[in-house]
Amino acid sequence: MKEKGKRVIPGLGLSLGVTITMLSVIVIIPLASLAVFTARLTPGKFIDVITNRRVLAAFEVSFITAFIASLINAVMGVILAWVLVRYEFPGRRIIDGMIELPFALPTAVAGISLTALTSDKGWIGRIFDHIGVKIAYTRIGITFALVFVGIPFVVRAVQPVLEKLDGSYEEAAGVMGASRAVIFRKVIFPEIRPAVFTGFGLALGRCIGEYGSVVFIAGNQPYKTEITPLIIMAKLQEYDYASASAIALVMLVFSFTLLFAVNLIQVRNTKILKGGR
Amino acid sequence: MAYVELKNINKSYGDFKASDDVSFGIEKGKLIGLLGPSGSGKTTILRMIAGLETPDSGDIIIDGKVVNGIPASKRGIGFVFQNYALFRYMTVFDNVAFGLKYGPYAQKDKKYIQTRVNELLELVGLAGLGSRYPSQLSGGQRQRVAFARALAPNPYLLLLDEPFAAIDAKVRQELRSWLKQIIEKLGITSIFVTHDQDEAIEVADEIIITNNGRIEQMGTPIEIYRDPQTAFTAAFFGQTGYLEDYRQFKCFEPVGSIDKAIVRPEFVKLTKKNEYQKFKSSAEEATVERVSFRGNYIEVGVESHGSHFVARRELEQELVSVGEKVDVFIYRIFVTKDNKAYLLKNSSLREESVVI
Amino acid sequence: MAEAVLSPVKQRPEKKRRTSSSDSARTARPDLIHEDGAGSKAVRLFLIGLSFLFIFVMMILPLATVIKEALKQGWAAYQAAVTDEYTKSAIMLTLLATFSALAINTVFGLFAAWAITKFHFKGKKLLTTLIDIPVTVSPIIAGLIFVLVFGRQSFLYPYLKDAGIQIVYAVPGVILATVFVTFPFISRELIPVLEAQGTDEEEAAALMGASGWSIFTKVTFPHIKWAFLYGVVLCTARAMGEFGAVSVLSGHLRGKTNTLPLYVEVLFQGFEWVPAFAVSSILVIMAVVILVARNIFEHNAKTGSGGV
Numbered sequence: 033m034k035e036k037g038k039r040v041i042p043g044l045g046l047s048l049g050v051t052i053t054m055l056s057v058i059v060i061i062p063l064a065s066l067a068v069f070t071a072r073l074t075p076g077k078f079i080d081v082i083t084n085r086r087v088l089a090a091f092e093v094s095f096i097t098a099f100i101a102s103l104i105n106a107v108m109g110v111i112l113a114w115v116l117v118r119y120e121f122p123g124r125r126i127i128d129g130m131i132e133l134p135f136a137l138p139t140a141v142a143g144i145s146l147t148a149l150t151s152d153k154g155w156i157g158r159i160f161d162h163i164g165v166k167i168a169y170t171r172i173g174i175t176f177a178l179v180f181v182g183i184p185f186v187v188r189a190v191q192p193v194l195e196k197l198d199g200s201y202e203e204a205a206g207v208m209g210a211s212r213a214v215i216f217r218k219v220i221f222p223e224i225r226p227a228v229f230t231g232f233g234l235a236l237g238r239c240i241g242e243y244g245s246v247v248f249i250a251g252n253q254p255y256k257t258e259i260t261p262l263i264i265m266a267k268l269q270e271y272d273y274a275s276a277s278a279i280a281l282v283m284l285v286f287s288f289t290l291l292f293a294v295n296l297i298q299v300r301n302t303k304i305l306k307g308g309r
Numbered sequence: 310m311a312y313v314e315l316k317n318i319n320k321s322y323g324d325f326k327a328s329d330d331v332s333f334g335i336e337k338g339k340l341i342g343l344l345g346p347s348g349s350g351k352t353t354i355l356r357m358i359a360g361l362e363t364p365d366s367g368d369i370i371i372d373g374k375v376v377n378g379i380p381a382s383k384r385g386i387g388f389v390f391q392n393y394a395l396f397r398y399m400t401v402f403d404n405v406a407f408g409l410k411y412g413p414y415a416q417k418d419k420k421y422i423q424t425r426v427n428e429l430l431e432l433v434g435l436a437g438l439g440s441r442y443p444s445q446l447s448g449g450q451r452q453r454v455a456f457a458r459a460l461a462p463n464p465y466l467l468l469l470d471e472p473f474a475a476i477d478a479k480v481r482q483e484l485r486s487w488l489k490q491i492i493e494k495l496g497i498t499s500i501f502v503t504h505d506q507d508e509a510i511e512v513a514d515e516i517i518i519t520n521n522g523r524i525e526q527m528g529t530p531i532e533i534y535r536d537p538q539t540a541f542t543a544a545f546f547g548q549t550g551y552l553e554d555y556r557q558f559k560c561f562e563p564v565g566s567i568d569k570a571i572v573r574p575e576f577v578k579l580t581k582k583n584e585y586q587k588f589k590s591s592a593e594e595a596t597v598e599r600v601s602f603r604g605n606y607i608e609v610g611v612e613s614h615g616s617h618f619v620a621r622r623e624l625e626q627e628l629v630s631v632g633e634k635v636d637v638f639i640y641r642i643f644v645t646k647d648n649k650a651y652l653l654k655n656s657s658l659r660e661e662s663v664v665i
Numbered sequence: 666m667a668e669a670v671l672s673p674v675k676q677r678p679e680k681k682r683r684t685s686s687s688d689s690a691r692t693a694r695p696d697l698i699h700e701d702g703a704g705s706k707a708v709r710l711f712l713i714g715l716s717f718l719f720i721f722v723m724m725i726l727p728l729a730t731v732i733k734e735a736l737k738q739g740w741a742a743y744q745a746a747v748t749d750e751y752t753k754s755a756i757m758l759t760l761l762a763t764f765s766a767l768a769i770n771t772v773f774g775l776f777a778a779w780a781i782t783k784f785h786f787k788g789k790k791l792l793t794t795l796i797d798i799p800v801t802v803s804p805i806i807a808g809l810i811f812v813l814v815f816g817r818q819s820f821l822y823p824y825l826k827d828a829g830i831q832i833v834y835a836v837p838g839v840i841l842a843t844v845f846v847t848f849p850f851i852s853r854e855l856i857p858v859l860e861a862q863g864t865d866e867e868e869a870a871a872l873m874g875a876s877g878w879s880i881f882t883k884v885t886f887p888h889i890k891w892a893f894l895y896g897v898v899l900c901t902a903r904a905m906g907e908f909g910a911v912s913v914l915s916g917h918l919r920g921k922t923n924t925l926p927l928y929v930e931v932l933f934q935g936f937e938w939v940p941a942f943a944v945s946s947i948l949v950i951m952a953v954v955i956l957v958a959r960n961i962f963e964h965n966a967k968t969g970s971g972g973v
Binding site for chain 3: 040041042043044046047048050051052054055058059060061062063065066068069108111112114115116119121123126127129130131132133135136137138139140141142143144145146148149154155156179180183202203206207211212237240241242243244248260261264265268271273276277280283284287288291
Binding site for chain 2: 198200201203204205206207208209210211214218219222223225304305306
């Protein structure tokens with residue numbers, strides 16, 4: 033229903049006009065060009081490009097490292113959010129503030145300092161070098177950088193939900209005699225589960241496309257530590273725009289699917305909470 | 310002997326004294342209403358009995374045992390929360406089964422859980438709704454689920470925090486009598502908290518009145534109504550008006566230096582000038598200030614000797630109008646001094662009883 | 666920040682679930698519900714310890730590494746790197762790109778938020794989804810699409826060349842990329858606040874005959890002031906630190922198209938470690954300032970629009 037009352041406020045034409053124009057020029061038209069350039073490839077050529085061994089290897093590296101990093105983030109994110117909301121201890125505010133660092137620190141800076149930190153001369157790399165584990169220039173290093181990049185997504189998704197969680201749920205379970213472990217598993221976790229999935233999804237999306245913090249630590253060896261964004265970069269430098277577009281399109285489809293999945297979880301969740309029958 | 314007993318309980322939150330030397334005892338099988346205005350400390354008492362708060366001093370004794378040191382999870386008490394606190398991500402069945410599955414006497418026997426939960430859902434009139442989620446139920450149904458969930462592990466004491474506060478007025482009425490019936494049937498000792506006097510009168514076997522963290526009075530609804538012992542109770546219970554100086558009214562013997570008195574509508578007989586008034590000579594003239602229709606009676610606000618109070622008229626009686634001069638006869642009043650309440654009867658009634 | 670991507674299904678500011686009561690919003694006291702035994706204390710200590718370890722390794726050590734590496738060859742070397750001419754020009758370009766992004770995204774954010782929250786129209790959901798796209802796109806793809814539109818192989822290229830405009834591998838490209846990646850940063854902070862506030866006040870003002878401009882400045886803006894500043898901080902953080910998208914479009918010309926992060930890359934790849942970390946330290950300082958500002962604005966944006 034369109035309410036007449038809404039039209040009392042002036043400026044619909046102007047504001048909508050400016051919004052759509054700017055959105056088209058800056059976002060929609062450039063993105064559409066991706067499809068245009070990909071369309072220059074025949075379907076067969078398109079398949080060839082994206083199933084090239086080196087490209088597939090890059091997809092694999094990107095996906096596996098991003099997935100593992102996001103899993104670590106999901107676990108660590110819940111722990112950090114829990115500790116920040118539920119426990120009172122000296123240094124809590126500092127941890128709370130530091131969580132945001134990956135949003136504020138330029139990715140290139142994060143990239144080179146994580147590389148220096150985990151190379152065999154760095155503080156962490158040196159320790160692991162003793163037990164024969166190399167971090168920098170391996171997939172472990174990529175994962176390490178992606179954990180850094182993704183952690184705020186999970187913490188900031190879960191934290192507000194935990195804060196708002198009504199204490200009476202736990203009291204109700206407690207009065208009935210449930211143990212702490214049961215209360216967490218059966219009462220608290222279901223409440224934060226949608227937020228954990230959301231945080232995981234957002235972190236995964238970000239990690240798959242991440243470039244700045246990864247290029248330095250990755251070592252960029254084809255088939256081993258070369259990530260998808262780097263392949264696109266390489267194709268661009270060879271002026272192979274069609275291939276670059278094709279690979280980019282695959283990534284784009286993946287991240288949209290991921291977002292869609294995250295939205296789906298949210299929708300299902302609202303259904304349980306708001307009650308449609 | 311009291312089944313649940315509180316002895317000299319004190320509890321403060323910072324400067325706020327939520328419980329101030331609270332002591333009372335409750336017999337087994339009774340349904341008790343904790344009644345008081347908000348902030349009077351009634352919920353705190355309930356939560357301390359459940360173990361969700363700890364008293365600063367004093368003992369809580371249940372069935373002869375001091376339970377202060379026993380954590381909430383081991384007390385075996387049923388608790389219905391004000392917002393029900395139903396687990397939103399569990400079905401109705403799983404909610405009710407929760408205490409059976411994870412409680413101190415966790416049941417391994419799935420068959421038993423199944424039977425017990427269905428039995429309870431039947432009892433609260435929700436048979437067949439076990440697979441729904443709480444959000445798919447109405448407010449009244451949620452309350453019933455909360456009730457069933459609290460009862461499932463067979464608690465020996467049931468506590469209910471404002472059990473009807475979140476329900477529509479109409480359904481509330483229905484649920485009150487339902488709850489009273491069921492608790493009587495099960496014979497479980499129960500305490501509920503409310504700020505609504507009608508609710509307390511209707512549901513409770515006995516009422517405990519709280520104010521400012523203290524217990525004002527405890528007794529059956531009729532005792533408290535008839536014989537309020539403190540100024541607070543006299544004023545809180547029922548709809549009250551005040552006489553600024555009752556000595557200006559005929560036939561009340563003055564007590565000490567007090568002049569203020571409490572008068573309830575049912576203490577007042579209001580007659581039109583042309584109507585028969587048995588105690589005409591002891592009646593006072595009053596002016597009608599306000600006439601409101603209350604559904605099943607008419608409420609009349611009057612002024613007499615500078616005091617404003619309320620009387621009631623039946624719907625069948627002739628209407629009075631604003632500004633009309635009428636006669637009011639006051640049967641009795643409460644005078645209060647130092648938080649003690651005294652009942653004063655109209656002396657013309659006494660004379661009559663002497664005559665008879 | 667994280668959940669904003671999902672604006673189409675974002676939950677409204679929560680309605681009060683509890684009925685009015687003096688003692689609502691209690692938090693449970695687990696220590697009362699259960700005995701505070703050795704087990705639960707151990708769990709607690711373990712989780713707190715793990716959190717500290719994580720923050721130490723993932724956040725503190727990288728920052729410390731930057732400082733350590735930057736000062737490795739002493740203060741003089743550090744100073745030389747920071748005051749280097751190329752560094753200065755990189756700072757200038759970073760500032761230029763950041764301010765451009767702020768200006769363009771502020772204009773967009775205000776208009777978009779106004780259109781989306783004050784009116785009903787078809788396709789609103791689609792519009793909000795489209796606005797959020799730039800944050801979900803890999804920065805490399807963000808750079809790529811502008812190369813496609815304005816680069817050598819684009820149909821626009823001949824016209825641009827005739828007009829003497831170079832976008833790709835030049836400053837305009839750097840600015841475009843920065844604008845793109847930060848595009849929704851201001852609107853997504855404004856929209857929830859305006860949505861929660863509703864349209865009543867604007868309608869009242871409009872009915873009393875106020876103009877669109879005075880409605881905005883007198884009625885609407887006071888509500889969104891802190892959310893706006895918060896958005897500005899987030900936008901600044903991302904704009905000055907953007908690397909991937911800018912990297913594709915810049916061409917890495919020292920002193921010309923290098924922003925600070927790109928200059929860091931150039932130095933690092935050229936094995937000039939000390940200068941690389943020295944330049945990084947400038948960005949670290951800016952990041953810390955942003956973190957502090959963020960905390961202040963976020964607090965104010967959350968606790969309400971009226972204050973201060």
